[in-house]
Amino acid sequence: MARYQQMFERLKQQQQIAFIPFVMLGDPNLETSFEIIKTLIESGADALELGIPFSDPVADGPTIQEASIRALANSVTPAQCFSLLEKIREFSKDIPIGLLVYSNLVYRNGIENFYQRCQAAQVDSVLIADVPLRETELFDRHAKRADIAPVHILPPNPSEQTLMQVAKRSCGYTYILGRAGVTGTETSAQMPAQQTLQSLRDYQAAPQVMGFGISQPTQVQQAKAAGFEGVISGSAVVKIIAENLADKPEMLARLADFIQRMKAATT
Amino acid sequence: MSSQYHFAAEEQRTAEQASGYFGDFGGMFVPEILIPALEQLEQAFYDALDDASFMAEFNQLLKNYAGRPTPLYECRNLTGENEGRIFLKREDLLHGGAHKTNQVLGQVLLAKRMGKSRIIAETGAGQHGVATALACALMDLPCVIYMGKVDCERQQPNVYRMELMGATVVPVDNGSGTLKDAINEALRDWAASYQDTHYLLGTAAGAHPFPTIVREFHKMIGEEAKAQMLEQTGRLPDYAIACVGGGSNAIGLFADFIADESVRLVGVEPAGKGIDTPHHGATLTQGSLGILHGAHTKIMQDENGQIEESYSVSAGLDYPGVGPQHVYLQSIKRAEYVSVTDSEALAAFYQLSRSEGIIPALESSHALAYAIKLAKEVNSETLILVNLSGRGDKDLAYVRNLTNTEEAR
Numbered sequence: 001m002a003r004y005q006q007m008f009e010r011l012k013q014q015q016q017i018a019f020i021p022f023v024m025l026g027d028p029n030l031e032t033s034f035e036i037i038k039t040l041i042e043s044g045a046d047a048l049e050l051g052i053p054f055s056d057p058v059a060d061g062p063t064i065q066e067a068s069i070r071a072l073a074n075s076v077t078p079a080q081c082f083s084l085l086e087k088i089r090e091f092s093k094d095i096p097i098g099l100l101v102y103s104n105l106v107y108r109n110g111i112e113n114f115y116q117r118c119q120a121a122q123v124d125s126v127l128i129a130d131v132p133l134r135e136t137e138l139f140d141r142h143a144k145r146a147d148i149a150p151v152h153i154l155p156p157n158p159s160e161q162t163l164m165q166v167a168k169r170s171c172g173y174t175y176i177l178g179r180a181g182v183t184g185t186e187t188s189a190q191m192p193a194q195q196t197l198q199s200l201r202d203y204q205a206a207p208q209v210m211g212f213g214i215s216q217p218t219q220v221q222q223a224k225a226a227g228f229e230g231v232i233s234g235s236a237v238v239k240i241i242a243e244n245l246a247d248k249p250e251m252l253a254r255l256a257d258f259i260q261r262m263k264a265a266t267t
Numbered sequence: 268m269s270s271q272y273h274f275a276a277e278e279q280r281t282a283e284q285a286s287g288y289f290g291d292f293g294g295m296f297v298p299e300i301l302i303p304a305l306e307q308l309e310q311a312f313y314d315a316l317d318d319a320s321f322m323a324e325f326n327q328l329l330k331n332y333a334g335r336p337t338p339l340y341e342c343r344n345l346t347g348e349n350e351g352r353i354f355l356k357r358e359d360l361l362h363g364g365a366h367k368t369n370q371v372l373g374q375v376l377l378a379k380r381m382g383k384s385r386i387i388a389e390t391g392a393g394q395h396g397v398a399t400a401l402a403c404a405l406m407d408l409p410c411v412i413y414m415g416k417v418d419c420e421r422q423q424p425n426v427y428r429m430e431l432m433g434a435t436v437v438p439v440d441n442g443s444g445t446l447k448d449a450i451n452e453a454l455r456d457w458a459a460s461y462q463d464t465h466y467l468l469g470t471a472a473g474a475h476p477f478p479t480i481v482r483e484f485h486k487m488i489g490e491e492a493k494a495q496m497l498e499q500t501g502r503l504p505d506y507a508i509a510c511v512g513g514g515s516n517a518i519g520l521f522a523d524f525i526a527d528e529s530v531r532l533v534g535v536e537p538a539g540k541g542i543d544t545p546h547h548g549a550t551l552t553q554g555s556l557g558i559l560h561g562a563h564t565k566i567m568q569d570e571n572g573q574i575e576e577s578y579s580v581s582a583g584l585d586y587p588g589v590g591p592q593h594v595y596l597q598s599i600k601r602a603e604y605v606s607v608t609d610s611e612a613l614a615a616f617y618q619l620s621r622s623e624g625i626i627p628a629l630e631s632s633h634a635l636a637y638a639i640k641l642a643k644e645v646n647s648e649t650l651i652l653v654n655l656s657g658r659g660d661k662d663l664a665y666v667r668n669l670t671n672t673e674e675a676r
Contacts, residue, residue: 055573056447056559058454059298065441077571103296103558108572111272130558132299137277155300162299180300181459 003096003124004149004172007046008207008229011266018046018230019220019263020209021237022100024067025050025084026076028245033071036241037088039252043259046266047096048088049127049211049232052081054102059129061184063235066242078105085121098125098151098172103139106131111139115146125172127151133165140169151175154200156192163196167203173230174205178212185235189213191226217265224266233262269598270556274563287475289595295474297454297561304461309476311381316483321376325484328372332405333362335369335487339495339652344622351642351649354504355625356492358516358656365628365657366488366516367398371467373484375402378465385464386410389453391418391446391512392582392630393425394657395469400434410434413452417444418582425661443576446586450560470513471590474561478518478590485519492652493523504652506641508533510633511551511604512583514590516656521602531603534593535637537579538606548577550589551597551604564591580609581629583657611636616659616666628657629666 011018021040026033040048053071057064088097099118106114106128118126126148131139133152143150149172154163156177166174176196178189189212200208207229214220215236223231240258244251275288287293287309295305315321329335337360342353358366378386386408390396396412403410412429416438419426429436442448450473457466471481489507496504507524509517511534524530539547547553554565559574567575567587577587596602612629615636620626627635631654638653645651659666 055442056451058451058560059458061455062441069441072573079571104566104568104572104574107272107556107558107563108568108570130296130298130561132295132297132302134302135274135294135296138272138274153299155298155303159303162302177300180461182455187459 003094004047006094007096011046011229015267017224017228017266018209019044019259019266020047020049020230020232021045021259022049022051022232022234023237023241024064024071025052025081026071026074027053027067027238027241028070029074030076030080030084032248034084034087035248035252036255038091039255040259041092041095043256044263045095045259046230047098049098049100049234050085052078052099052101052105054105057102059182061182061186061235063185063238063242064183067238082117082121085123089122096124096172097122098127099123100127100129103128103130106139111142115142115148118148119146123148125149125151127153127175133162133169136169153177156180158196163199164203167200167205170206173207173209174200175232176208176210176228178210178214181212183212183235185213185215185239187213189219191222194226197227217261220262220265270563289592290598292562292564292591292594293475293478294563295561296558296563297474298458300458301461304457305474305476307381308377311377312476312480315377315380321380325373325376329369329487333368333372334360336491337361339492339499341499342623345619345639346642349646351645351651352647353638353642353651353653354496355653355655356488356520358488358654359625359627359631359658363398363401364660365394365398366485366519366654367394367469368401369487369519370481370484370515371395371398371402374465374467374480375406375408378408378467379406381465383463383465384408385460386467387413387453387456387460387464388467388469389413389446389449390469391415391449391585392661393418393422393429394583394661396429396434396436397425399467399469400429400432403434404432411456412436413439413449413456415443415445415449416440418446418449421665422582422661424664445576447574447588454560469515471515471518471592472513472560472562472564472588478562478592481515482518482522482592485515486522488516488519488654489521489523492520496650496652500650502650503527503530504650505529506531506533506651508535508634508638508651509654510535510584510630510656511589511593512537512548512586512630513588514593516654518590518592520654521596525601532596532601533637534602534604535633536604536606537581537584537633538608539578539580541608542606546578547606548579548585548587549606550577550587551593552606554589559588562588562591565589565594580612581633583628583630584633605637607633607636613666613669615639625655626659627655628659629662631656
């Protein structure tokens with residue numbers, strides 16, 4: 001959790017916001033996945049948001065669904081994802097690493113066990129896409145015991161109660177949905193009302209990061225101007241992987257270019 | 268199997284939130300963005316139950332449009348003289364050809380009440396899709412049905428029925444192309460459209476309040492059957508038997524008998540090609556606890572938590588999850604769950620057709636197969652109530668094809 005704090009403090013001093021790419025662990029296979037993630041880090045990613053492939057990803061649009069399908073077709077397992085996470089941590093001691101997963105993967109072999117594995121791999125945060133606030137107590141408790149920050153999502157047009165709960169419970173950072181729907185670049189994010197961000201600050205929420213529908217440097221600038229401390233971009237990154245499966249050097253070069261352009265927009 | 272996690276007992280939970288659980292099973296495991304839609308639905312549902320005009324309209328539609336009450340018929344020839352007596356609750360005679368129409372009428376009225384202007388639904392065999400399409404035609408609501416591509420191919424007549432009644436059928440190509448993928452796709456649609464769209468879930472599974480809504484809007488099956496049994500035999504049945512895929516017709520039959528402890532409740536799952544093979548859909552007897560489609564329930568999964576594909580000769584039972592109340596009834600031993608193979612179900616399909624002139628759905632044939640087996644083990648004092656949840660017209664082409672290839676019959 002301290003890694004997030006250090007990152008946000010550093011970026012604040014530099015008058016930047018965080019650029020956080022998302023990719024699926026093991027997409028398209030374990031070896032290439034490690035090279036992809038190294039490229040993201042070397043190209044300027046401030047933090048990483050990483051998925052564990054799941055058979056039934058209900059919060060994801062076609063692009064990220066296909067990333068899961070590719071990894072599962074190569075028999076990528078959660079255990080292999082944790083080994084990969086350890087390699088990533090070895091490669092970069094300081095970069096904050098967040099996991100974005102589905103509840104059944106956390107539940108299957110024991111909730112405590114899942115968070116202990118996260119702790120062993122030096123993961124910083126876990127966001128469970130299909131565990132809303134009203135079901136989260138048990139998960140949050142085990143997360144905190146393992147020193148993992150539970151991240152929560154604030155949907156568009158939240159009730160005061162939801163806003164307060166997200167502010168109270170989300171650690172490491174607060175994930176603000178740019179729009180309704182599932183992940184994907186098909187529909188662009190919209191800036192939430194200033195009042196929402198102000199209320200989060202009033203409740204002393206963890207730094208506010210925007211995700212869903214972010215694929216352009218101009219959106220990064222808008223998010224910064226609106227007062228966000230970071231942006232997450234998933235489908236736009238995964239799309240580059242999907243479009244260049246046959247040519248790895250090209251894939252890595254395009255990823256590097258995209259990350260650099262998005263990161264440049266944060267300054 | 269009991270749960271090591273006591274979700275329902277979490278100390279920060281309000282009484283309303285705890286009501287989304289059956290023991291430790293159920294809950295609302297969906298992305299945060301869908302919570303307001305589910306809470307709105309929950310509120311509208313409880314308000315509607317207390318609203319005499321809502322219930323009057325629902326009951327009027329059930330009677331004059333759908334054809335309730337359905338008959339209870341004691342089989343004349345199916346069982347021998349010294350065997351148990353089998354009574355069929357004839358949901359196959361309901362408009363639409365299956366019990367599905369009951370709860371769909373209830374949910375479209377709820378959608379209207381909430382001011383929703385569009386309906387989405389998933390379907391496996393197409394029965395729920397057909398029921399949704401007919402109800403949306405009746406209520407003049409646009410309707411989109413998600414259906415696995417594989418299912419679209421094996422249930423062509425139902426696709427045409429839905430389209431005839433004005434529904435748009437969207438084939439779902441990702442994943443296994445069956446019911447679970449259709450549910451995923453409907454949930455994805457709903458995450459973007461919840462403000463004006465009602466997701467009309469078709470079974471007793473999924474996130475709260477769906478398992479409760481589906482039970483309440485199907486429980487007339489058991490209420491009618493109880494009154495009809497008393498009228499025809501002067502007493503309660505010894506067994507109440509229904510097939511279980513997601514579990515909607517079974518919970519509809521069981522609900523009113525839960526308090527009558529002398530009545531043994533039996534749910535029959537599809538054993539497919541055999542429970543010792545990977546090709547079955549026996550979630551309650553062979554599955555393990557997990558979280559799928561919004562509920563903490565039993566599911567079919569591998570050791571890593573990836574959802575496995577189920578299999579059954581009957582598309583309507585082909586689902587790797589099950590309604591959480593069934594898991595609860597099993598855990599407290601109030602209901603028992605057994606399984607029947609494809610070939611046993613097919614044998615029952617032929618037997619009922621020949622002996623009584625009633626062609627059952629392959630789904631209902633599972634319940635029937637178990638009842639026929641049971642009838643031989645008991646005597647004529649034993650009363651066995653079976654929910655004949657649907658008629659077999661939709662299965663004719665499939666069974667005919669099977670028979671032609673086997674040529675054994």
